[in-house]
Amino acid sequence: MWAELAPIGRDATGGGYRRFAWTAADLACRAWFRAQAERRGLVYELDRNGNQWAWFAGPDAAPERDGGESTAVPARDVPRGNGGGEGGDGAPRHGTGPARGTAPEEDDGERREGRRSGGGSAAGADQPRSGAGVGPPPLGRDRSGTGGPGGGPPGSGASAGASPGAFDGGRGRAAVAPRSWSPAMARDAVVTGSHLDSVPDGGAFDGPLGVASAFAAFDRLIAGDAVFRRPFAVVNFADEEGARFGVACVGSRLAAGVLTADQAHALRDGDGVSLPDAMAAAGHDPAALGADPELLGRIGCFVELHIEQGRALADRGTPVGVASAIWPHGRWRFDFRGTADHAGTTRLEDRRDPMLTYATTVLAARKKARLAGALATFGKVTVEPNATNAIASLVRGWLDARAPAEDVLDRVVAETAHAARERAGRDGTAVEVVRESYTPAVAFAGPLRDRIARCLGDAPVLPTGAGHDAGVLSAVLPTAMLFVRNPTGVSHSPAEFAEPSDRLAGVDALTAVLAGLLADGHPRTDEEPRPNKEPTA
Structure with missing residues (x-):
């Protein structure tokens, strides 16, 4: 066979x-x-x-x-x-x-x-x-x-x-x-x-x-x-x-x-x-x-x-x-939206770069999971317009999260989303979180x-x-x-x-x-x- x-x-x-x-x-x-x-x-x-x-x-x-x-x-x-x-x-x-x-x-x-x-x-x-x-x-x-x-x-x-x-x-x-x-x-x-x-x-x-x-x-x-x-x-x-x-x-x-x-x-x-x-x-x-x-x-x-x-x-x-x-587990899609612009002419302080928000969220998910005895992974990401010399307008990342108990899982995801929104406020970006699947x-x-x-x-x-x-x-x-x-x-x-x-x-x-x-x-x-x-x- x-x-x-x-x-x-x-x-x-x-x-x-x-x-x-x-x-x-x-x-x-x-x-x-x-x-x-x-x-x-x-x-x-x-x-x-x-x-x-x-x-x-x-x-x-x-x-x-x-x-x-x-x-x-x-x-x-x-x-x-x-x-x-x-x-x-x-x-x-x-x-x-x-x-x-x-x-x-x-x-x-x-x-x-x-x-x-x-x-x-x-x-x-x-x-x-x-x-x-x-x-x-x-x-x-x-x-x-x-x-x-x-x-x-x-x-x-x-x-x-x-x-x-x-x-x-x-x-x-x-x-x-x-x-x-x-x-x-x-x-x-x-x-x-x-x-x-x-x-x-x-x-x-x-x-x-x-x-x-x-x-x-x-x-x-x-x-x-x-x-x-x-x-x-x-x-x-x-x-x-x-x-x-x-x-x-x-x-x-x-x-x-x-x-x-x-x-x-x-x-x-x-x-x-x-x-x-x-x-x-x-x-x-x-x-x-x-x-x-x-x-x-x-x-x-x-x-x-x-x-x-x-x-x-x-x-x-x-x-x-x-x-x-x-373990209870699920998948959440995080949409980070900013403004596309020229990588060589836009000053750092003028940028609304969703990649920064995304990067900070990845680190936050890792920290929240470690402290809770859970698992959290951003293993898939897409970028628009996905050009080397352009600031992104959209970064879409998928979070896979798992934990020994449902309340722990809910807390890790909620704290990760909170960290993403907090950072978005500093970066001038927006964040939307959508749960795509969940298994208790x-x-x-x-x-x-x-x-x-x-x-x-x-x-x-x-x-x-x-x-x-x-x-x-x-x-x-x-x-x-x-x-x-x-x-x-x-x-x-x-x-x-x-x-x-x-x-x-x-x-x-x-x-x-x-x-x-x-x-x-x-x-x-x-x-x-x-x-x-x-x-x-």
């Missing part, structure tokens, strides 16, 4: 990834996802918000057909709320998306844990390629040399000539379910996955590790004769990073109703292209954008595996951890997190300051996260990394968690509520 995914959107010079939402690189990643679903006979679904799903009913979860006959699920499209969608080759039906090639087999998975932890025996992995920014090797290849993670031939997701849904490679049980089953019939499903898009010049593992590990875990569950008493799905959420349109987790926010259709239609990229226009150019009809309670109502829980974005696991000497919470604190508390922690034994439980789709969805359904050790502690950079042995440990952990959850045929109860308050856009 990784062999085909790794080159997509990778910059040959710096080694970083540029997989921005609804661009050619993103469409190629989406074609890869669909190819993995089809190789496993999973039912592919493209939802109204552009999120991709690969569904499996499970022979134990689905009712048997006439006379007890159970047949393989056809690898087919189930578009929802979308007049465009993706064509049979994995590319958009409309537009110029990439055609699907033959994707090597891959593994990925994650789910909520349970009473049994079967399916956790590990398969090996290829040796990593060398060099910064090079994508990770295939996950879950059988150490015995027999090939794919399910025991099948190398580089294949199903044995030759197998009917859709068959993926036992000669051992284990084939992935079968009634032919009449559709994702709309799913109830209390166990879902895992992450995202495939990236920040500018991002690393190989942020997002893709969770998706690839989800497919790998599914392969192991099938090979290990796991019990599927609940439906199962792998998901690729659209535009998680928000690198193109400025709002993170667009796909999951739309599905959960946190980002409204009107707000989504108003989003623009740096070139002025709207989100709906970008989606339409990629073959996806944006008319149906919006909350999707029917789809989310099928899900019993969502477990997201992710590369750790920090050094907590490295410092503890353990490969896998469980998330306890996500997420606590992965309760039975699901505790169940996963028990399943994984001595895995540490730790918080994170990074936002994730699991955090957004925690407002509407039980969610949890697993972290895989990152020895560099670096993320959103080509230096992001996970050792092959740690990636395998992540697949092991995810497989064990999923096996327990899937074997539990009881629907969600009041012990697994939907407790977190709703995030706001």
